[in-house]
Amino acid sequence: MATLEQVLADYGPALARIASSYERDRSLRDELVQEIAVAVWRSLPNLQDPARLRPFVFRIAHNRAVSHVARQAGRPRQDELSERLADAGPDPEASLLARERSDRLVEAVRRLPLPYRQVITLVLEDLSYDEIGEALGLTSTNVGVRINRARAQLKAMLA
Amino acid sequence: MTDEDDFLTEARRNWRAQDSEVEAVSERLKLSTRFGRWMALNDLAGVVLGVVAGAVIIWMGVTRGEAAMLLAGAVLMLVLPPLCWQAWRARVEEPKWDVETSEGVLRQMLARTEVGLRLMSLARWQGVVLLVLVAVLWIAVAAGWVENRRMILITAAYGVTAVGVFLWAWWRERGIRRERERCERLLAEFR
Numbered sequence: 554m555a556t557l558e559q560v561l562a563d564y565g566p567a568l569a570r571i572a573s574s575y576e577r578d579r580s581l582r583d584e585l586v587q588e589i590a591v592a593v594w595r596s597l598p599n600l601q602d603p604a605r606l607r608p609f610v611f612r613i614a615h616n617r618a619v620s621h622v623a624r625q626a627g628r629p630r631q632d633e634l635s636e637r638l639a640d641a642g643p644d645p646e647a648s649l650l651a652r653e654r655s656d657r658l659v660e661a662v663r664r665l666p667l668p669y670r671q672v673i674t675l676v677l678e679d680l681s682y683d684e685i686g687e688a689l690g691l692t693s694t695n696v697g698v699r700i701n702r703a704r705a706q707l708k709a710m711l712a
Numbered sequence: 713m714t715d716e717d718d719f720l721t722e723a724r725r726n727w728r729a730q731d732s733e734v735e736a737v738s739e740r741l742k743l744s745t746r747f748g749r750w751m752a753l754n755d756l757a758g759v760v761l762g763v764v765a766g767a768v769i770i771w772m773g774v775t776r777g778e779a780a781m782l783l784a785g786a787v788l789m790l791v792l793p794p795l796c797w798q799a800w801r802a803r804v805e806e807p808k809w810d811v812e813t814s815e816g817v818l819r820q821m822l823a824r825t826e827v828g829l830r831l832m833s834l835a836r837w838q839g840v841v842l843l844v845l846v847a848v849l850w851i852a853v854a855a856g857w858v859e860n861r862r863m864i865l866i867t868a869a870y871g872v873t874a875v876g877v878f879l880w881a882w883w884r885e886r887g888i889r890r891e892r893e894r895c896e897r898l899l900a901e902f903r
Contacts, residue, residue: 557741561734561737565732565734565737566732566733566734567732568734569731569732569733569734569737570727570728570730570732573730573732583734583736583737583740586734586737587737587740587741590737590741591741592806592809593809594741595809596808596809596810599810599811600810609810612809612810613809613810615814616807616809616812616813616814616817617809619814619817619818619898620807620817620818620821622894622898623818623821623891623894623895623898624821624891624894651726651729652729654726654729655726655727655729655730656730657726658723658726658727659727659730662727666901667814667898667901667902668901668902671814676720677720677723677724677727677728678727679724689813689814690813704719704720707723708719
């Protein structure tokens with residue numbers, strides 16, 4: 554059986570990216586990743602087939618994230634602008650450009666309706682249609698439809 | 713390569729470029745799992761405390777032959793354990809994260825907000841019960857049935873608890889109502 558340490562080593566960064574599609578504030582994003590990790594830890598004994606770990610982990614991640622968003626309603630947000638500007642790296646111009654592109658994409662993903670946001674984050678994490686269907690409880694046809702709509706909306710927002 | 717492939721390839725590159733550091737999270741994880749267990753134990757401790765303290769006060773009332781203490785103990789047993797028990801149940805009854813769909817999670821959360829609102833209503837009623845008890849005890853003091861000195865302490869404790877319960881219920885209810893609105897809005901996105 555997979556351990557939580559293995560899951561975090563293999564999927565930690567992906568979970569952080571999924572979390573950032575729900576949560577803009579850095580400290581709250583970390584809090585969400587932590588909640589996802591606890592939920593994964595509690596659910597791991599229920600995993601029947603270790604080969605299905607990836608959709609299993611992402612299903613928990615999205616479910617936990619949705620509940621986090623609902624619970625965070627009305628909580629004050631922190632400004633993270635100073636953190637962004639202070640952490641520009643050795644080539645500040647290139648880093649800032651790359652970060653700006655990344656930020657624009659993440660912001661556009663956050664603005665997508667929930668069903669589209671969920672499929673597109675899993676597409677961006679390289680999950681197959683079958684895996685996305687398993688993670689979100691959808692048929693492959695439904696996954697295809699949602700991906701097409703999500704991609705079209707995302708493209709329009711980034712144009 | 714098609715335009716669609718180009719778009720997704722670039723999107724994937726930009727997606728991966730975001731900061732996804734999780735080291736700090738791993739470090740805090742152990743503390744978080746322990747805290748969750750501690751909070752659940754805390755609620756259960758409230759049930760035990762309410763029953764034990766109520767029983768002790770009732771026993772003192774019986775041995776000293778004081779009806780006011782009997783009443784105070786009975787009210788404590790009536791008020792604290794059900795509230796803590798409900799809070800414990802609400803805390804441990806989490807959605808099955810690995811089985812549910814996101815819509816299912818939201819529906820469960822919506823149902824839990826209803827339970828939460830009922831719990832707050834129960835809390836308010838229990839605050840009223842405490843205030844009624846304080847009033848009854850002071851009437852008993854005024855009528856000379858009960859000794860004044862002993863009742864000051866008991867009624868002050870019950871009065872402060874009642875005010876605390878009202879404030880807590882008011883604050884929690886606001887949060888629960890916001891959560892319910894948010895659940896309904898998120899569920900609407902799936903329709």
